[in-house]
Amino acid sequence: MPTQAVLEVQALGRQFGGRQALRELSLRLEPGEILGLLGPNGAGKTTCLQMLAGQLAPSRGWVRILGLDLYGSPRAAKRRLGYLPERPPIYPDLRLGEYLHYCGRLRGLRDAGLRSAVAAVIRECGLETVSRRLLGRLSKGYRQRVGLAQALLHDPALLLLDEPGDGLDPLQSRELRALIRRRAERGCAVVFSSHRLDEVRHLCTSVLMLRDGRELYRGTLASGINTAPDSAQGTRVRVRLVPPSTAEALAAVEQVASAEALDDGRIRLCLQPGTNPAQLSHRLVERGFGLAELSPEPSDLERLFLDGFGAMDQAAWA
Numbered sequence: 001m002p003t004q005a006v007l008e009v010q011a012l013g014r015q016f017g018g019r020q021a022l023r024e025l026s027l028r029l030e031p032g033e034i035l036g037l038l039g040p041n042g043a044g045k046t047t048c049l050q051m052l053a054g055q056l057a058p059s060r061g062w063v064r065i066l067g068l069d070l071y072g073s074p075r076a077a078k079r080r081l082g083y084l085p086e087r088p089p090i091y092p093d094l095r096l097g098e099y100l101h102y103c104g105r106l107r108g109l110r111d112a113g114l115r116s117a118v119a120a121v122i123r124e125c126g127l128e129t130v131s132r133r134l135l136g137r138l139s140k141g142y143r144q145r146v147g148l149a150q151a152l153l154h155d156p157a158l159l160l161l162d163e164p165g166d167g168l169d170p171l172q173s174r175e176l177r178a179l180i181r182r183r184a185e186r187g188c189a190v191v192f193s194s195h196r197l198d199e200v201r202h203l204c205t206s207v208l209m210l211r212d213g214r215e216l217y218r219g220t221l222a223s224g225i226n227t228a229p230d231s232a233q234g235t236r237v238r239v240r241l242v243p244p245s246t247a248e249a250l251a252a253v254e255q256v257a258s259a260e261a262l263d264d265g266r267i268r269l270c271l272q273p274g275t276n277p278a279q280l281s282h283r284l285v286e287r288g289f290g291l292a293e294l295s296p297e298p299s300d301l302e303r304l305f306l307d308g309f310g311a312m313d314q315a316a317w318a
């Protein structure tokens with residue numbers, strides 16, 4: 001029997017005046033899937049998450065959470081989702097316990113169930129040491145954790161996180177990824193937005209890249225990023241040689257399947273299947289090439305990502 005989708009989205013779009021912030025987005029997420037929403041500033045990530053969370057009405061399209069129509073039955077549908085907005089919704093004059101009890105009651109938790117959910121989420125988000133502090137006095141990283149705790153409190157089937165890694169140091173980012181992974185292993189579907197390809201690469205089962213509200217790329221990371229040497233195709237690397245040499249000279253090295261000169265003076269090499277970059281660098285040095293740089297060739301997805309961001313950067317400076 002097919003599993004019930006956690007999230008179904010059909011032709012979702014939102015317009016602000018004459019501007020299309022998101023166009024015709026359709027999606028389906030199964031339990032345990034983690035979707036990374038990537039895109040430069042203004043791509044439409046927050047607009048998309050706000051609509052999936054039921055915080056912003058779409059101009060068109062529909063959203064179902066566990067089969068419940070988000071806009072037709074908002075109370076029931078929203079109880080099945082947890083949402084961490086870009087700015088965590090925190091009351092600075094409350095203490096952590098008061099705040100989480102308040103959030104829990106809004107989500108329908110009561111009495112012993114509420115108390116045990118609050119205690120569990122405080123442990124899960126590593127907030128024990130700040131439980132007596134006023135929320136307004138917490139650091140940005142801790143405020144982010146509190147925002148995450150309120151999103152997780154009622155054990156949602158769908159977790160929507162708007163740039164959850166923002167303001168976290170590398171250790172906290174790693175803990176956050178572990179936490180999201182544990183929730184996904186328990187069947188929670190996750191959508192999170194990020195500016196960072198590396199963060200998405202570490203965590204997601206699939207990726208959706210937006211630009212100007214349009215879908216630029218969608219796929220699994222395995223199909224988009226060549227992180228591991230591909231035995232059928234051979235690893236691809238870029239080299240810079242000092243003094244410079246030619247693609248023809250490098251193509252004659254036995255570990256190299258093909259070589260192509262790039263505009264920036266580097267040479268792109270496709271290695272023979274089974275050859276790794278360490279073996280290549282050893283052989284190039286042995287053959288007298290002055291190897292100044294050897295780096296992995298960006299994957300198609302990385303190139304798309306850099307191009308997408310590059311275009312935005314140029315627009316921002318124009």
Ligand SMILES: Nc1ncnc2c1ncn2[C@@H]1O[C@H](COP(=O)(O)OP(=O)(O)OP(=O)(O)O)[C@@H](O)[C@H]1O
Pocket residue numbers: 016019020021039040041042043044045046047048
């Ligand atoms: N309330 C609003 N009124 C008018 N325009 C808006 C509103 N909210 C968003 N927009 C516009 O919609 C587009 C998408 O914005 P959105 O915040 O969704 O992008 P984003 O990808 O989340 O960007 P960032 O990474 O900077 O947070 C932008 O052009 C933005 O200016």
